[in-house]
Amino acid sequence: MTAVDHRPGPTDQREPSGKAPTGLAVWFRDLVMGMRFAVGSGREGWTRTALTAVGVGLGVALLLGASSVPSLLNNRSERSNARTIEFGEQKAPRSDSSFLFHRVGSQFRGESVDGILLRPEGGHPVLPPGVDKVPGPGEAVVSPALKKLLESPDGKLLHDRLPYRVVGTIGQAGLIGPSEHYYYAGSDKLSLKDSGTNRATAYGWRIQSPDMDPVLLVLILVGCVVLLMPVAIFIATAVRFGGERRDRRLAALRLVGADNHMARRIAAGEALLGSLFGLIVGAGLFLFGRQFIGAVDISSLNAFPTDLSPVPALAVLILLAVPASAVAVTLFALRGIAIEPLGVVRSAVPRRRRLWWRLPIPVIGLALLAAFGTVDRKTGSVNTYLIGAGAVLTLLGLTMLLPWLVEAVVARFTGGPVPWQLAARRLQLSSSSAARAVSGITVAVAGAIALQMLFTAVGDDFTKPTGQDTSRAQLQVMLPARDGATTEKMIDAFKDTKGVSGVIATISSRILSAGQERNEDGFPLSTSLTVGSCETLQEIARPGPCKDGDVFQIKGGPGSYVDEDLPKIARPGARALLNDFDDKGNVLGRPSTWTLPRTIRPVDARPDPTGEQNTGLFATTGAVDVKKLADPTARAMVRLDPSVPDAAEYARNTAARFDVTANAFQLMDTSDDRRFVSVRNGLLIASVATMTLIAASMLVTTLEQLRERRRLLSVLVAFGTRRGTLAWSVLWQTAVPMALGLALAVAGGLGLGRVLLGLTGKSGIAWSVVWPLPLFGAGLVLLVTLLSMPPLWRMMRADGLRSE
Amino acid sequence: MSIGHTLLGLLESGPRHGYDLKRAFDEHFGHDRPLHYGQVYSTMSRLLKNGLVEVDGVEAGAGPERKRYAITDAGVTDVAQWLARPEKPEPYLQSTLYTKVVLALLTGRDAAELLDTQRTEHLRLMRGLTERKRKGDLADQLICDHALFHLEADLRWLELTAARLDKLAAVIGS
Amino acid sequence: MTPAGSLLTARALHKAYGSTPALDGADFSIHPGEVVAVMGPSGSGKSTLLHCLAGIIRPDSGSVLYGSRDLSQMSDAQRSALRRSDFGFVFQFGQLVPELTCLENVALPLRLNGVKRKEAEERSLEWLERLEVGEVRAKRPGEVSGGQGQRVAVARALAARPRVIFADEPTGALDSLNGERVMTLLTEAARGTNAAVVLVTHEARVAAYSDREVVVRDGQAREMAGLA
Known part of the structure; x- marks a missing residue:
């Protein structure tokens, strides 16, 4: 074909000059054109781009946060190591830089207040990290958080215990997190004769960090999948915001001579620009949000804003993967659609979704988990890849099953009251968009249920009676x-x-x-x-x-x-x-x-x-x-x-x-590992946040749909439709896929949870951790419906009937 | 409408007596006004004189003349030429109505009311045609539609003029 | 003062959108079985008059009497209920619910009015057949032609046996042939059920299906009946 096109001769007259761009150049040209459309088509174009950017931005911010976790943990443990005082079995020799030290641990109203007493033995004692002057006798350098506490009215009590003159603060290098209460105090009374007092010549400790508990590794692995998959799904949803209007614009492009492939590439260009803005928004949100990380103190898992820096390789991956998937998702979404000059034609008879290739995915996932995902607690070896693959397949499988399930169930809806009929018919005609929005929630809930089950079971190991009797002494x-x-x-x-x-x-x-x-x-x-x-x-x-x-x-x-x-x-x-x-x-x-x-x-x-x-x-x-x-x-x-x-x-x-x-x-009486409880709560918060994010995208989709149907709504109002009728139909339209999604999530979550429990040799279902999530999901449906009511009310005015 | 050409065209399907011609004409085209026989007679003598028809034979008998006419080759050519020739579009300048409107404006009368009255009259006629169309056969419908479209065009002119009365008044007044 | 035997009467309607007056003292009345064309140039307030008459919007001042009830004094819920039970509507386009089949679309007003689904659909099918579009009953509006769709819309307006049908440019999106057929079917059906039709149009040929016309100009409606 190319050979024909470029043959010189009379047939070539149409070509103005030079060669028509090919391959990458065509892609580039069309993508750039799409980007121009994304911002150049007035307020509506901007709105759509902004919506996409915000949606993608939220997702990117979450991804950046997740990609920062390794460096966060690393920075914390590095600083922790750097200030640890090493004292070997052999007594360090006394020198000009040596010092005596004694660790003091205490608590103040449930919070740790730890410190080190120092007694320099020579004129040039080594400085602890983050400290620029060794405190003299009766003096102390304290962490900013401790300083604040001591200076506060509440701190009076603590001041009696730490009666030091504060001569400075410990810098970031000497603290694990900003809210840590830590101090170095000078003492002239320390003596090697006292037990607990030792001599040292340096700060810093280099040891091999112990291998992570394999059970914990499984938890983290599944946790990542659970939290990141909905984000990916959300991003995929966000690049489709405003799709119906875009379709009309594409049709107009076809009318002026763009071919079908061009139109697709232009659409991809629009999504690409949205996702590029999304990257900027996401980076902004991330940088803004991490200012507040210092205030977060989950089980002393507290860090400085700069600790939250994405691992460079992961950041690059996000930078490349997000725009690439925006393009891919758009092209994928347009595959069943013919963009014709006079409008967008969806294949008249949509392909029925098949179960046969969907069902095996979660089944294979569960089978993988059951067969290979055993944790050998003794050797500590865990088949990371197979467990990860199993969990991913299971959760991915659930999202694949959902569209089929929604379609299969909705197809059986006939009759019922008018609102129900309206909702059911709407879902029958386009169940995929509804299923898509809900699939994120399904993954989040299924994963969260599985993890919560596992946490509860594993958590029992961490809650033991101590044998202490607090009735006799506290x-x-x-x-x-x-x-x-x-x-x-x-x-x-x-x-x-x-x-x-x-x-x-x-x-x-x-x-x-x-x-x-x-x-x-x-x-x-x-x-x-x-x-x-x-x-x-x-x-x-x-x-x-x-x-x-x-x-x-x-x-x-x-x-x-x-x-x-x-x-x-x-x-x-x-x-x-x-x-x-x-x-x-x-x-x-x-x-x-x-x-x-x-x-x-x-x-x-x-x-x-x-x-x-x-x-x-x-x-x-x-x-x-x-x-x-x-x-x-x-x-x-x-x-x-x-x-x-x-x-x-x-x-x-x-x-x-x-x-x-x-x-x-x-x-x-009992030692409840507080860290465990807070990790559990953290997970709950994260899944709730994910669900909220997805509810937000459902709201956007619903509003968009309502705006598209402004005229129809006015007509319905004209012939006397009650507002309640339409409100109910909006509710059903959201609630039906959500209910199916949650049902699937509970089933899948219980299944996955059971398998995971089996891996770690546990059993038993704690229903108390299962039901809050579907309940929360139901609450979100109500919220989305409620929030879409005011615009619905506004659109149900007769203005829509006035001819445009 | 050219009666000569129409009669010539009717003869193309075969020779006819004068009276047959009148009947055929009335059947197809004479919805509103049947043709007088005298008109047929005078038209046919003109066509005969021009060599477009010839007398095919005369039937003996009492009463009116029973001549049978047949079309000549020249006549066929003439019909073909007439059908092929486009009618000269007649720009009907609404001369009467226009005059009325201008006069009303000049004499300080309500031109809008004049136009509204005219519109009502037009619509009344259109209603009648619509009713007739509804009850009639296909031929009725086509003919009524032709009239309706013309009346509609007039009405559009009326509306446009009504919308421009202020401007028109200004032009006339200056 | 209500003209004798009139079904729907409007007096001195005023309605403004922002500072732009759409209706500025419009009067109107219609009798049962009567087809009245509302004519006038674009932006003259034709549609606003129709919306006021149908109780879709409330006039700023003036009264709309339907029987003995004043629509302008009724609550939104009451007016909605009245529209459901006594009025029917045909618009230019965008009026059929795209997800519902044609039959379900026709049945919608009946069902909103509390008629059972089966009965509503039986009655709707009769109307579809009467409007010569019985064969599209199972199709969705996107799958039928414009003329068919408009007939479905007319069937929907008629199915609930309304006493007044409001038609706003019902043939605006149709060609002459389909437009005429729709108008014929609409007016015949309305006369057959003794329903009144308020027909907003700017096309004289469509207005010719009416019994009389009212011209709206600059927000004022003029009755032309007396001149006929």
Whole structure:
């Protein structure tokens, strides 16, 4: 054909000059022409382009966000590693740059407040990342969030615990996220003798991050599919906004001589421009939206705006794939349509949708998941690709099934009241656009249901009874007690603390056998000695009668640690050493002997409020001189008065007053992994957001359809159609595909969820996570209908009858 | 309408007596006005004189002349030429109505009312034709349609003039 | 003052769109079984008059009496109900619901009026056949010719046995032949059921199907009946 066209001769006269463009040049010419049409055809053209741009932009923003997750996690863990202080087994040598440090963890009203006490040993201590001056004694550099908290009226309480002069703030390099409460405080009291204090010469830790839990990997994989597929579908829907008007414009182009292929390419050009604008809008939305990422704090998954930077390769992929798919979708959408000079003709008898090639897709997907997608928890290996493929096929299959289902069901609708008839007929004539809009929701809901099921099941692993008894105490404070007198003062101080209604306090240490006997490792025989009052004994054992001066031998209950050395030491009248020994088994310090009393009553252990069973010797305060104990640890279990707000904070402040390194933690009956709950909530929010996005596109489609039918609506009004009749028909028109989509989503989601549960060795359906999503979907249908009512009302005026 | 050509055309299908010719004419074309026999007679003598017809024979008998006429070759040619020749479109200048409108304007009378009255009259006639068309056969319909289209054209002129009365008044007044 | 025996009477109608007056003191009346042509140049207010008469829009002032009821005083719901039960409509184009079959389109006003589907469709089929388009009953409006579509629309206007039919340029989109057929069928059917027809047209040949004409000029309607 080309040869004929370019043969010189009389037949070639029509060609003005040069050669007609071919191949790519033709494409380029037509696409550019389409782009010009997209902006050059007045307000309507702009509206359509803007709609597409906003729709695509929303999708692109989401995609950019998703493509930033890897770098976000990476940046966070890099900064976390950079500030971790490494201390090896071998003690670092003291030098001009070395420093002593002690980690302090605390909580303030449920939020972590962590810090590090520093004591430089030379003139040039290394600086922590993000800090430009090591704080001197009594000074601190704090994170901006902590500074804000300390300066706020609420922070007064916290300030009592961290009584430092704030001399600076920690920069981004030294923080994992902007809302982190973190500080470095200078101290001149740190000493290597204190446990928990170490020497270091540098910040930064390079270790291989552990492999991700395969179950988590499956979750993330399916999560990506679930969240990104609707976005892709949404983008595909967005480039078709305003399709009917565009058809008319295309027909006009055909009339002035464009051929069918040209018209298609011009249409693709229009969509291309919309999607290019969409990229710009999306980038803008993304940059704008990430300013607020700092305010988001899901399970301390908090990051700086700059952490949210797309992985370059993924960004390029988005940049190329979105416009390319805009062109592809447009060409695909026009395939069943003949653009004729006098109008657009859809093939009169639309092809009936077939089930035979649609059904196998989700079935293959589920089969893949069932057959290959096993997670070997032991080796941690997971067949990533096959599980991903399985999940994608299953969800994709659902979107393929949906148009068939909608068509098959709608075809059976006959009769019914007028609104129903109008809606049903409309759907029968063009069920695909409705199905298309809903398919995004189907994927989102199906995936979300599957994930929620999995999360609930897996989440049960993370919610365990701790064995702690919060009815007896709510807070435990551990602090190294240098002597017994301090401990007594501490107990009194706690008792005097506002909001504290009771204190169970003990001092523990190790005692050694006075004999030369050694255990099989070559160490002296040792056991733990706990000193406390008779009341305290009630809390950790079942002692019977007790008076000051008594000594008891506490035997662990079933399942507890068996102290083999205990019976050998706890002999009535025997002598024991109140000394510690070093890592070679040599007894440290001057031997300090303690003679055990004539009677040592054996008692059974009772779990203390922290759920622990204490074994070893228990001495009442009169039986042993606590001042002689080597390296004792004081422990106070504090019962709080629930009616006093911030009681826990007051108690923590008391602890900190005694020792800034005191470690106080809250007791809980069950440990619900909060991170897990918030990931679940995050997923719920994400699927809700996706559904909302799709509802927005449904609204646009509905409004567009109404605008197209303005004249018809006026005619219907003329012959007395009630507004309610038309409102109901709009509702049905949205609700029927949505209901089918949601039904399919629930079925598919349950199926997928079951298979996924099987993979991880779980079972059982938590219906409570299934029903909120369809319910939300139904709510969206109502919302879309409601929002389309005012324009419907406006269009149902007689103005539409006035001749144009 | 040229009666001579019409009669010639009727003769083309075969020779006829004068009276037959009149009957045939009336049947096809004389809806409104039947032809007088005298008119047929005078027309035929003119055609005879011009050599377009010839006398095919005379039937004996009492009463009116029973001449049978036949068309000559020259006559056939003449009919063919007449049919092939387009009618000169007559620009009917609405002279009377135009005069009336101008006069009304000149004498300060309501020209719009004049036009409205005329429109009503036109429509009345059109209604009658429409009614006749509805009841009549195909020939009636075609003839009525012809009249209706002409009347419609007049009506359009009336409407246009009505819409331009102000301008016309200005032109005349100046 | 209502002319004796008149079915629908409008007095001193005023209606403005923004600052542009569309009707400026228009009067009108029609009797049962009468076909009245509303004529006049484009933009003269013909359609606005029709819309006021049919209760589709409410005049700014003036009255529209249908029997003893004043449409201009009725609520939107009441006027809608009246349009459903007593009025029929034919427009120039864009009036058939594209998703419904022709038969369903004809049945629509009946069904809106509460007639059961089966009965509505039986009655509609009779009308389709009367208008010589029974064969298109199962087709959608997009699949039939303009003339057929307009006949379907006429059938729809007549199916509910309205007392007044409002036709706004009903032949505007048709050729002469189809236009005439539609007008013949419309007026015959209307006369057959003693329905009044308000026929807005700018074509004299279409107006010739009427019994009398009213000319709207500059928002004022002039009755020409007295001059006939």
